Amino acid sequence: MPRPSARPNARSGVRGSSEDPGPRTSVDHELPLDSSADLVNAILVSANRSLAGKPLQRAPARRLFTGVGGAQAVRPRVHPATAAYATVSTTAEVLNHPAAREGLLTPVERGRAARFRHEASRLDFVAAHLLVRLCAGRVLGVEAADIELAQYCDECAQHGHGRPYVPNHPDVRVSLSHTRGVVAAAAGPSALGIDVELLGRRKVDSAVLEQVLSRGELCLSGRSANPQGVFMRQWVRKEALVKAGRTSRDTMREVDLSGLPLMPGGSGTSVLRSRFEKFHVLDLADRRRGALAAVVSAAPVLLTGEIRPPLSPASH
Numbered sequence: 001m002p003r004p005s006a007r008p009n010a011r012s013g014v015r016g017s018s019e020d021p022g023p024r025t026s027v028d029h030e031l032p033l034d035s036s037a038d039l040v041n042a043i044l045v046s047a048n049r050s051l052a053g054k055p056l057q058r059a060p061a062r063r064l065f066t067g068v069g070g071a072q073a074v075r076p077r078v079h080p081a082t083a084a085y086a087t088v089s090t091t092a093e094v095l096n097h098p099a100a101r102e103g104l105l106t107p108v109e110r111g112r113a114a115r116f117r118h119e120a121s122r123l124d125f126v127a128a129h130l131l132v133r134l135c136a137g138r139v140l141g142v143e144a145a146d147i148e149l150a151q152y153c154d155e156c157a158q159h160g161h162g163r164p165y166v167p168n169h170p171d172v173r174v175s176l177s178h179t180r181g182v183v184a185a186a187a188g189p190s191a192l193g194i195d196v197e198l199l200g201r202r203k204v205d206s207a208v209l210e211q212v213l214s215r216g217e218l219c220l221s222g223r224s225a226n227p228q229g230v231f232m233r234q235w236v237r238k239e240a241l242v243k244a245g246r247t248s249r250d251t252m253r254e255v256d257l258s259g260l261p262l263m264p265g266g267s268g269t270s271v272l273r274s275r276f277e278k279f280h281v282l283d284l285a286d287r288r289r290g291a292l293a294a295v296v297s298a299a300p301v302l303l304t305g306e307i308r309p310p311l312s313p314a315s316h
Contacts, residue, residue, distance in 0.1 A: 084173075084188025084297040085135050086282065087304040088196055090289055091120075091181050094127040102126055104133060104145055108160050120180070128178035132185035136166055136174050139187045149174070163243070175243045182291045191279075192297035193243030195236040199290045204231050212238065216258030224262075233262055236294040237281065244279065244296050271303060 094100045105113070109129055116122035133144040140147075153162030164174050175194045177184045184196035209231055213221060217234055221227040237260070238252040247255045260274050263285045272283040282301045284293040295301050 082189065082299055083302045084186055084190075084192050084280075084295070084299045085138050085302050085304070086184070086186035086194055086295045086297075087131065087135065088182065088184045088284060088286055088289065088291055088293050089127075089131065091124050091127040091178070091183055094131050094183060095123060099134065099144060100127070100130040101145075102130070104147075105129055106149065109149070112161070124178040124180065124183060128176045128183040128185060131183050132164060132174050132176040132187065135185045135187035136169070136172055139172055139189070140169060175240075177239075177243075177293075179291075182289055184291075184293050186295055186297070186301070188297055188299045188301075190298035191244045191246075192295065192299070192301075193240035193245075194293065194295045195239035195243065196291050196293040197232060197236055199232075199285070199287065199292050204228055210253075212252055214253055214256040214258065216256045220258045230262065232292055233283065233294075236292055237283070237296070240294045240296040241276075241279070244298075246277075246279070246296070273301075 095102075102110075105126065113122050113125050116125060129149060130144070133147040133149060136147045136149075137144045148167055149164055150159065150167050151162045151164045152159055155162070164176060166172050166174060171189060172187055173190060173192050174187045175185065175192055177194050177196045179196055179198055182196055182198065184194050186192050186194040209218065209221065209227075213231065213234060217230070221230040224230045234257055237257055238247065238255060241247050241255060242249060242252065257276060260276060260281060261272060263270060263272055263283055269286050269288060270284075274281045274283075276296070278298055279296040280299070280301050282295040282297075282303060284291070284295075284303065286293070295303070
């Protein structure tokens with residue numbers, strides 16, 4: 001079968017864009033994240049409400065988020081048409097919501113889900129494929145039921161697996177990820193990728209480090225008191241870049257992210273923003289869900305659940 005014209009261009013192994021995106025790396029700011037608020041809540045609450053053409057700030061923030069210590073819940077000042085939406089949630093949080101119905105999956109997706117040996121793994125797959133529909137629906141201002149999801153593998157030129165896309169909306173890019181009990185999804189107007197892993201995963205062999213990390217990243221890892229943590233942070237970033245088409249599994253070692261900041265330590269949940277080439281990079285450490293995630297996007301990223309410190313009296 002020929003490649004669909006609506007499929008997003010995959011540029012695995014491409015060294016980057018010829019356009020000048022500005023500085024190679026830069027830190028925008030760090031935002032705390034309300035560890036008691038459901039990251040998926042805003043996506044799910046607004047799944048059946050059209051947001052097309054409406055500034056995101058018009059949505060009732062207090063209905064969607066819970067502030068910490070009196071903090072006011074606000075979103076970055078970005079118009080939805082030019083932003084990518086991303087969210088991380090537990091599998092149970094997605095599946096327990098009435099807007100996320102397993103019946104929305106295509107026969108191909110249901111067939112793939114049925115091949116999982118363990119029910120928990122099947123549910124992770126289902127939840128991720130439902131969550132990405134909710135993200136895409138929010139970008140397009142339609143219901144999740146109106147989103148048809150397909151996948152195409154560039155390596156084997158086969159449909160049914162590989163990079164996800166929305167056949168009837170080639171102007172929208174989507175990405176998804178799932179691990180044990182945690183799922184992530186993103187949708188936006190340009191190239192993007194998202195990846196999620198569990199915090200504190202088993203120790204990584206040194207041979208794997210050398211296959212994934214650049215020379216600069218290996219030096220960074222060697223100087224760190226937590227080299228495995230450095231590896232996992234760079235791993236989710238590079239996996240997201242693979243999904244965005246910036247690199248491939250075979251060439252990810254050639255991508256040097258050692259200039260990007262690492263997440264701060266501590267027990268809180270946090271978000272860190274930076275830039276790499278043309279991509280906005282958003283790092284998440286969600287310790288309540290035990291998740292480590294990264295989003296890369298050519299468009300600014302809106303992460304459901306972000307909050308800012310309380311406004312000073314003079315700013316009201």
